[in-house]
Amino acid sequence: MSAKNAFYAQSGGVTAVINASACGVIETARRHKDQIANVYAGRNGIIGALTEDLIDTSQESDADIAALRYTPSGAFGSCRYKLKSLEANRREYERLIEVFKAHDIGYFFYNGGGDSADTCYKVSQLSEALGYPVQAIHVPKTVDNDLPITDNCPGFGSVAKYIATSALEASFDVRSMSKTSTKVFVLEVMGRHAGWIAAAGGLIEDHDIPVMILFPEIDFDQARFLATVKEKVERFDFCTVIVSEGAKYPDGRFLAEQGTRDAFGHAQLGGAAPVVANMVKDATGYKFHWAVADYLQRAARHLASKTDVEQAYAMGRAGVEFALAGHNAVMPTVKRLSSNPYAWEVGEAPLSEVANVEKFMPRDFITEDGFGITPICKEYLIPLIQGEDYPPFEHGLPKYVTLKNVAVECKLKPFTI
């Protein structure tokens, strides 16, 4: 069998370690040139495949590819673009196969979350039907940690470490100021549907910080929340609140949607943090501060979890190894063998069981009152934030790589998406 080319694309929101997976894919492929001639990356994700905008990764030096391991963001560009169902848009699937054919692509590595697992699965099912078999492998990535089967998702451990560290540091700050100043600190974190990231904030409880968490999985009970804040402040003189962007009222409205209007009557897009902070102020009069970490949390490669980086790389490498072993329509997974001491190995899941399944926080990971995490949740989380893996610094700032991203020559007619 002559060597085929591979296609690799990054999908959806990027993370601190998605490039470590890219590094794992490309470095492993480079060690198997007899089977994988070259890796073409999609510029801006799957859009690059559809528009035949492919990046020739062979133009990048080994050193630059190695630097992907410690560079956050998506080095080739990512996109939020979900392929519709085959019935609704057969044209796009056919185009993908056309591009794969034109560039002799026999392997499709798709690095993303739930939506891209679904796309990847469809590609695996379709390609043979369309007369051009491609092995489709999904490489898991999502800060939301909501993919099924895998114990955890690369990207999550680093956000968890960042949020727990930041919440700890800010809480120390508030604790030292609470006598005359701030008593309540509210930190908003990502996670529209699942509260995994918010849960990580709960780890600071073991550092003597009074902390409350507002999960998307638990309906927000304003009266009980305010009473508990008061109780904590009366006891500790301060309190930290971690609020998920997806926290919502029993009627389904997000906390962040307050129907707020600015001076000109425009609807104001608020965050959940200022809403919660002002709510506390109105009810108790406590001084507050709030922060919205937003992209800072998922881009914070400077504070990545070493475990997360290793797993992200391992998922990329395993994806290529599965492909070389002839597997199709699968996703490498993290399989936990033990929590303490932590041990894991690479597992494998069929994409048919991954696509369109979302994993929420189990109820027994959340304390009965709904505002904290339980010991089994801590046992789950702690290994994932273990270890530091600092990037190199130059002139005081991290020295991240920007690739050359040279385009492969087009062979087809333009395609409009």
Add this chain to the structure above:
Amino acid sequence: MSAKNAFYAQSGGVTAVINASACGVIETARRHKDQIANVYAGRNGIIGALTEDLIDTSQESDADIAALRYTPSGAFGSCRYKLKSLEANRREYERLIEVFKAHDIGYFFYNGGGDSADTCYKVSQLSEALGYPVQAIHVPKTVDNDLPITDNCPGFGSVAKYIATSALEASFDVRSMSKTSTKVFVLEVMGRHAGWIAAAGGLIEDHDIPVMILFPEIDFDQARFLATVKEKVERFDFCTVIVSEGAKYPDGRFLAEQGTRDAFGHAQLGGAAPVVANMVKDATGYKFHWAVADYLQRAARHLASKTDVEQAYAMGRAGVEFALAGHNAVMPTVKRLSSNPYAWEVGEAPLSEVANVEKFMPRDFITEDGFGITPICKEYLIPLIQGEDYPPFEHGLPKYVTLKNVAVECKLKPFTI
């Protein structure tokens, strides 16, 4: 001369490295037990002195005092409490002297910004007049970097490193998503009067990131701002905006004060970041994200500047050395000898010249268009963020110290502040 005790207090907003100054004070005092018998710290800053709530630092182990060097926040508690003028409140100054007398305190080390320099100066002037001479030394601290004479203030370098790193990482994130998603990222940073922290965000320009800064020193020109954002997005497909919390309109109104009302008609305390982000969205339709770093930035000891930590420690040590050499009413300073290679030494400033002087960004540190920083500003900033000085980690989180903070027995009647 028999050994006297020293009083040390932390004042105002805490930083990632104010405890490194405390460490410098206490470790240096411990090496001179013949002259300084013990260091008493004020619990919650100067309030601890007024209420005779003193902490006996001799109860802390050498290891715990050494751990202050890498622990953010104020280990003894800080406060926002400005002593009024002598005329308005002679009672409080007299009380301070009474407490100092009762506890045989001959040295007053006050670790803070501009307000505390003023208090420290008054104490130095007063103590002799009240018949109990105390040597008063101010140890500089402020993330705002607005103290005069000293080249920079301990606390600032670490915030600057954090903001530049975070802005760089988030900008990489936005750059990889801009094709289909976020094009404008807005990061709000501290600095109500002076734009030093915002300026640090400008350092990412040298990493090929299109960045704009909104300084408190430059009146906000909305039309020109929006036009420049558009220009940058058209050219680079994305743009990062660093907005100082103190950015304001020509009429003096803060951008953050939008007269916003929530659904119940309550005034909504917004941040400047969501205001700017929504303004961009309304004018251009670009997708945006915004973050408010708030306490995260000044507490981020995990990413402290090594230069900043060393200087914070050196200021504490020099304060004690000045006192032991018989100086009074002075502040140690950082004196820059050269920028490239960076060299500095400890200087000394009379408090009469420090008190009530605020140092703003020089106009020639800001580009002519008002949205960027100039090469001389970069030359000033870069040395201050040099070097990393990571805290130890345990179970995935920084291992910061919480002191025992044992109270000294009271000798006086209670005092109401």
